[in-house]
Amino acid sequence: MAQKPSIPKGTRDFPPEVMLRREFILDTIRSVYKKYGYQPIETPAMENLSVLTGKYGDEGDRLIFKILNSGDFLKKAQHLDDAQKLAPEIAEKALRYDLTVPFARFVVMNQNEINFPFKRYQIQAVWRGDRPQKGRYREFFQCDADVVGSDSLIFEAEFISIYDEALSKLGLKDFSIRISNRKILNGYAEAVGQSEKFQDICTAIDKLDKVGESGVKKELLERELPEAAADQLLQMITFAGSNDEKLAYLEKLFEKSESGKKGIAEMREVFAFHKQMESFRGTIDFDLTLARGLTYYTGTIYEVVTNEVQMGSICGGGRYDNLTGVFGKPGLSGVGISFGVDRIYDVLMELNLFDERVMDGIQVMLINFGGESLMTSLKVLSSLRQAGISSEIYPDEAKLKKQFTYANRKNAAFTLAIGDDELSTGKYQLKDMISGEQQALSLEEILARLKE
Template structure:
């Protein structure tokens, strides 16, 4: 018996219409990356387990897809996870850090790269959460200048504005502020469990965060000190003033407030198109490698979680032997952005057009002329196709309609005799007779 075909849960096939929409997103993101001076690279789908493990925190490590060993190695130990030497990449940032270290003599610092490739996570599939999905990353390594944080906020704003997303927020915080909070509360050694817990505020609420802090062994005195931070209010400047007061005895916390104040002030001076820039003290982003600014972007009024994120990491390349190379980067979640745009019906019709012209096939003589014209259109960059056989007119027109081809060209015996063409606008239904040069002018 043949097996019923299916895809692995949490993965998807993409039909041509969907691919057209996805490519519209990728092209829009890539365009902004290039404008800001980022260069493209690619890294392998697989990395060594040693490269990936220990870089994402306890929860992240559990979601790494490890590749089962083969042959004799499989017989050595029942715990396959301990034997796995390779894994599918969890994100693009850690492989990028490995790339920088291996290729440090071939690149110029500060090195600005963009990368658009799939990543994999052994997660529970649900709306907006897939096991295979694309990330679109832009990172800079080799400089600790806050100029890059400012530019990355601008890229978030530019890309999402160009995609037509009407209402979105760029939430920003600084891991130095979180370290300062842990220090002020006397819990310096517990910075990681504290950040993991408060990062879940949107998902489990204040009571849930407090319960998790207690479960992670955070003292009641520390929780009492943290409690007022859940209710910070006012403008970004007012909230930062409150944080400055709270962290006045913390050198690292004060440094975080100063960095964040500078970024927000400079972004405000330059202006944003649509984005709301919001200081969010409970934003933690659970990845262990962040050390400075952290970002998260949400599409307001759409229940899907964050659609972009990122932050600064000062120590990531040192894990691979290259010290003193600071980096900062952002990532666009193309799959979630797609879902948001689909839900809000934001894709322009132009993004869905592949073939622009179809030539109707009336027979061998007409087909030859159509093939000649089709070549000339393609030479001028106009996508077109000739229907492959002299099928019934109804069938050919249905094909063009199903494919959403905007123009249909008809060259019958009369057109061959007169050296003219007849073309139909499939959207308006209007039909005109003209010469080929006039057709080209209309299509352009």
């Protein structure tokens, strides 16, 4: 036997039954994005390497998939003994690592044509040279919506509704939208007199879910925070109460922190805007421990978790100032969110929430009897299709058992048999493949029945 083919580590094939479910998820999210006024864009799978490097930190740069130059790429190489320096010499292009940086690049390149504030959504694959493991792949889809060029917190409030509506439409019933603000985290740092340790504090707090209070304290100490500051910090972030109580609590703590006060004001405004938006199903959880690892967030931050299954966050997002600054256009603020398609898929599977209709195959399959029957069948097939009914004909005059088995596997709702008998009567045998019932109907009757 020839060597078995395989696909690269961390990549996946999606067979039809998986794709139908994935498309259901993507279509649902897409329709909500559109409804809120977001417009689609796509960017190339590959970017110039220089566009990507330096945007994701040292760790991120290592995980960028580089594309080898064509031709005699070694001729131009200078640093054959240093992989770090050699890479940009032999690879000028790389696969996109996320959708946000290419979006920033897009905005800068098209700034004269764009109508700001620019609201765009983008659903495309991204690639990371990570070690794959459960729920983590080297190729996966991101599903982003961002608005750039406005500081208005209306968008923040709207994103809560977008999360809520999309997840509800997908069938989730119990989920929490966690929200906080990077300025509040800044407030913590200032309140404990450690503002220069801001990033370390964020990274440590972000792990509270996983490692617990003692783990966070350990991490803070490892990152050289004084013990008193660490304790004080833990006390702040573990305060329990309603969203309003939390805001009031922090307000006192942040009396001397401009950043902290700003964060609270922003939170209040987002809540006030959102209060005007109706039919909210999830819960908004002002989460004092929410931090998010990504360094570019500067304002509101989001994370969504489902309470129905054990799973990490299924959505994330936040506001970032000056995203386009690195590409030479400072002063543009943006805010965006993302749905974790793969995780949502797993959650819906586990909860058995994929509607059966998602799996529907073709509506009608015509049986092939060959000869004159086949000619009439083709004509009927064409009529069905013109009437908007998804249909196909079995390509060969095979045994009926084989043809029906095929129809069954394909999830055909009906089969239509036009044999010699039916030719003479003009009434064709339409069989309901679920109930097994079969009746002789004219073409008009069939069309009427199937259009229901």
